[in-house]
Amino acid sequence: MTEATIHPMRGPNAFKLGVFSMNADGGLTLTKVPERWPATWPELMRMAQYADSAGYEFLLPIARWKGFGGEMNSREWSFETLTLASALAAVTQRIAVFSTVHVPMVHPVLAAKALATIDHVSGGRAGLNIVCGWNPEEFDLFGLSLIEDRYGQGLEWFEIVERLYTSEEPFDYDGKYYQLKGVSGKPRPVQRPRPVTLNAAFSAPGRDFAARAADYLFTTFTEIENGREPIEDMRRRSAETGRDVGVFTTCHVVCRPTRAEAEDYYESYAVQYEDSASVDKYMGAKAKHSQSHSEDAYRLHRKRFAGGGGTYPLVGTPQDIAAEMVRMHEVGFAGTTLSFVNYLDELPYFTESVLPHLREAGLRG
Numbered sequence: 001m002t003e004a005t006i007h008p009m010r011g012p013n014a015f016k017l018g019v020f021s022m023n024a025d026g027g028l029t030l031t032k033v034p035e036r037w038p039a040t041w042p043e044l045m046r047m048a049q050y051a052d053s054a055g056y057e058f059l060l061p062i063a064r065w066k067g068f069g070g071e072m073n074s075r076e077w078s079f080e081t082l083t084l085a086s087a088l089a090a091v092t093q094r095i096a097v098f099s100t101v102h103v104p105m106v107h108p109v110l111a112a113k114a115l116a117t118i119d120h121v122s123g124g125r126a127g128l129n130i131v132c133g134w135n136p137e138e139f140d141l142f143g144l145s146l147i148e149d150r151y152g153q154g155l156e157w158f159e160i161v162e163r164l165y166t167s168e169e170p171f172d173y174d175g176k177y178y179q180l181k182g183v184s185g186k187p188r189p190v191q192r193p194r195p196v197t198l199n200a201a202f203s204a205p206g207r208d209f210a211a212r213a214a215d216y217l218f219t220t221f222t223e224i225e226n227g228r229e230p231i232e233d234m235r236r237r238s239a240e241t242g243r244d245v246g247v248f249t250t251c252h253v254v255c256r257p258t259r260a261e262a263e264d265y266y267e268s269y270a271v272q273y274e275d276s277a278s279v280d281k282y283m284g285a286k287a288k289h290s291q292s293h294s295e296d297a298y299r300l301h302r303k304r305f306a307g308g309g310g311t312y313p314l315v316g317t318p319q320d321i322a323a324e325m326v327r328m329h330e331v332g333f334a335g336t337t338l339s340f341v342n343y344l345d346e347l348p349y350f351t352e353s354v355l356p357h358l359r360e361a362g363l364r365g
């Protein structure tokens, strides 16, 4: 890809699709079924190459440093996302390769150089997903404390990355969280002024941060109709900063030829085979330390947490799932990520059976 080529996130499809959390064992699930995603490199590479050739827009890893306990300790096995994106860039052709970067754990000067490296390896297909963090066990692992003002630190972090990419001269930075001297670095990324940026968040401060620093908010919703709220809210907040910030969301998928087959499998892996202690731990920690889901989600949707980390379930026939995606597009989402119990087993069926309906609906070419 050359500098003049459009980044996949800015391509023509009206509803963009990415694959999320394929770098971690279990994907987004907290299940014990034997076919759960192992996230080994050979399988991950094959899945990425498949998604690339099938025309999906992006690969988005999860950033995790600790597992969630229970029998499987899901996500303890997860590949680091900057080094992974560089490897995926080298084995794919068209798809965007995102890195999900924790502001408090990764120094902005390191992040900027790593991201520029990925952008060169990929010919301008890098993406940055900024996460400010929520899990105290992960902060403990780095000897850090979770701070109230996480987005204040995020803004300084982002400003340093942007200035590194744009400043003609080495600069000093004297902020609340970073005091740096003589900051400079080359190469600059292929994308100017910086790679496409998402901010994964739900709360009002998270949305304000996205309005100032991101191209897209990456967020959850509980019911499709309620999706209008973050989209309109984001429109208002980004209008105030004079920017246009779209909204991506995230879903887990069980797509089968009949509704009964899909629902039976969902019930099996997310209820009968849920990894109960890890679901308890994950839901408890998320409810206490993050606002990444609405309060209803914790009260009503345990199955969604076991089934896909609390994301929205797309469970049914190809027609059912395509119809839900059309509604998601109608409420204003720019696209969604997909996750599966086993990406390599399930993504091809999704491609062959759901994408034609989305083409017919005019959502994808």
Ligand SMILES: Cc1cc2nc3c(=O)[nH]c(=O)nc-3n(C[C@H](O)[C@H](O)[C@H](O)COP(=O)(O)O)c2cc1C
Pocket: 061, 062, 063, 064, 100, 130, 131, 132, 133, 134, 135, 200, 201, 202, 203, 204, 205, 206, 207, 218, 219, 220, 250, 289, 290, 291, 292
């Ligand atoms: C869709 C989505 C994806 C997220 N992905 C990650 C992730 O990969 N790693 C992580 O530590 N936090 C992740 N988060 C958590 C956020 O970065 C943030 O810490 C959390 O949502 C709490 O902040 P908030 O209340 O502003 O949303 C994600 C949040 C959302 C909504």
